[in-house]
Amino acid sequence: MQYRTDPKSGSKISVLGFGCMRFTKRGKGIDQAKAEEEMLTAIEGGVNYFDTAYIYPGSEVCLGRFLAKGYRSKVYIATKLPHYFIKSIRDADRIFEEECRRLQTEYIDYYLIHMLTDTAAWQRLLSLGIEDWIAEKKAQGRIRQIGFSYHGGTGEFLKLIDAYDWDFCQIQFNYLDEHSQAGLRGLRYAAQKGLPVIVMEPLRGGRLADGLPQGAKKILADAFPGRTPVDAALRWIYNHPEVTCVLSGMNDIRQVQENLHTADSASANALTADELAVFDAVKEELHKTVRIACTGCGYCMPCPSGVDIPVCFRCYNEKYIDNWFTAMKEYVMCTTLRQKKTNAGNCIGCGKCEQHCPQGIPIRRELRQVQKELERLPFRLAGYAAKLTKF
Numbered sequence: 399m400q401y402r403t404d405p406k407s408g409s410k411i412s413v414l415g416f417g418c419m420r421f422t423k424r425g426k427g428i429d430q431a432k433a434e435e436e437m438l439t440a441i442e443g444g445v446n447y448f449d450t451a452y453i454y455p456g457s458e459v460c461l462g463r464f465l466a467k468g469y470r471s472k473v474y475i476a477t478k479l480p481h482y483f484i485k486s487i488r489d490a491d492r493i494f495e496e497e498c499r500r501l502q503t504e505y506i507d508y509y510l511i512h513m514l515t516d517t518a519a520w521q522r523l524l525s526l527g528i529e530d531w532i533a534e535k536k537a538q539g540r541i542r543q544i545g546f547s548y549h550g551g552t553g554e555f556l557k558l559i560d561a562y563d564w565d566f567c568q569i570q571f572n573y574l575d576e577h578s579q580a581g582l583r584g585l586r587y588a589a590q591k592g593l594p595v596i597v598m599e600p601l602r603g604g605r606l607a608d609g610l611p612q613g614a615k616k617i618l619a620d621a622f623p624g625r626t627p628v629d630a631a632l633r634w635i636y637n638h639p640e641v642t643c644v645l646s647g648m649n650d651i652r653q654v655q656e657n658l659h660t661a662d663s664a665s666a667n668a669l670t671a672d673e674l675a676v677f678d679a680v681k682e683e684l685h686k687t688v689r690i691a692c693t694g695c696g697y698c699m700p701c702p703s704g705v706d707i708p709v710c711f712r713c714y715n716e717k718y719i720d721n722w723f724t725a726m727k728e729y730v731m732c733t734t735l736r737q738k739k740t741n742a743g744n745c746i747g748c749g750k751c752e753q754h755c756p757q758g759i760p761i762r763r764e765l766r767q768v769q770k771e772l773e774r775l776p777f778r779l780a781g782y783a784a785k786l787t788k789f
Contacts, residue, residue, distance in 0.1 A: 406594060436654050458500035461475070465502065509545070545565055566593055572600050572631060596644075706740035734777065
């Protein structure tokens with residue numbers, strides 16, 4: 399196992415982290431024995447970073463039972479505070495203590511504000527006293543490092559990085575999302591600020607593994623004989639020295655073993671220009687189904703009505719690159735679960751955006767299509783739930 403140094407704490411973190419969201423289900427719960435076998439294999443292979451969350455059903459309890467068997471001191475635990483459930487600072491205390499009970503620990507090594515969507519959401523937490531709460535927990539040694547996980551556009555991510563003296567952050571990053579979500583620009587900005595960056599969704603929930611179209615699989619197989627699409631995708635991420643740890647939601651021993659092998663041998667700046675070009679070719683294959691030719695340049699922004707145009711178009715394209723569920727999940731997380739909604743339905747048709755689009759996209763027309771296809775009942779229900787939780 400290779401390790402990269404957390405520049406804030408000096409800790410050595412395994413380049414492969416265990417994502418605990420996708421444990422195998424058994425009946426109404428988690429198959430504890432199977433999950434423990436997989437986690438033990440990972441620890442024996444050198445993995446020392448385990449990521450879970452309050453809202454992952456049964457995950458914290460499963461991880462806590464395993465670590466209580468003598469492994470707690472061998473690993474760093476990362477779990478998350480669901481800020482969208484927080485109405486007062488007492489809620490933060492209650493949830494934190496519940497997480498510690500579930501995990502059978504007195505402290506959390508890496509604690510994240512879960513899905514921090516924008517600076518407005520952070521300002522709401524500040525108004526509740528979260529800054530003093532964090533300082534108190536850190537002084538007590540209950541929270542060792544504080545950070546946030548993020549889904550959204552690059553611009554808001556950069557603002558969040560500057561909004562507080564964070565210890566680390568967690569972003570979605572893979573070769574398909576190189577220039578979306580926080581993106582390469584966000585990754586490098588966080589690293590320049592001295593933050594360790596934890597990467598989630600390295601395979602896009604399996605889309606960059608078995609979910610690749612045959613043409614893309616052939617490109618990878620021809621360029622990297624003997625390697626799987628998973629191995630190739632992980633090596634692309636490890637090639638970035640700014641990445642500290644890559645989380646993989648492993649729920650099979652073979653997955654653990656394959657990912658351990660990659661983590662043993664992949665390194666930063668190891669891919670040649672020709673090898674990097676292979677991933678561009680794969681992306682071209684994936685993008686053949688793209689409906690809106692938006693490059694995410696952001697020249698159309700800011701929108702006077704607050705619409706995040708590049709994000710709306712990216713999520714719309716996801717429906718055709720990937721599937722409806724992925725697109726809807728991304729659209730809800732990136733435009734609705736926030737203080738100020740940024741969805742396509744907010745467009746007033748002023749046309750200011752179209753004056754600056756270098757691609758000549760009829761933005762107003764396309765936003766109406768996004769609204770038509772993505773702002774159906776599930777979207778409206780998510781918006782209603784967001785109001786109830788004061789997201």
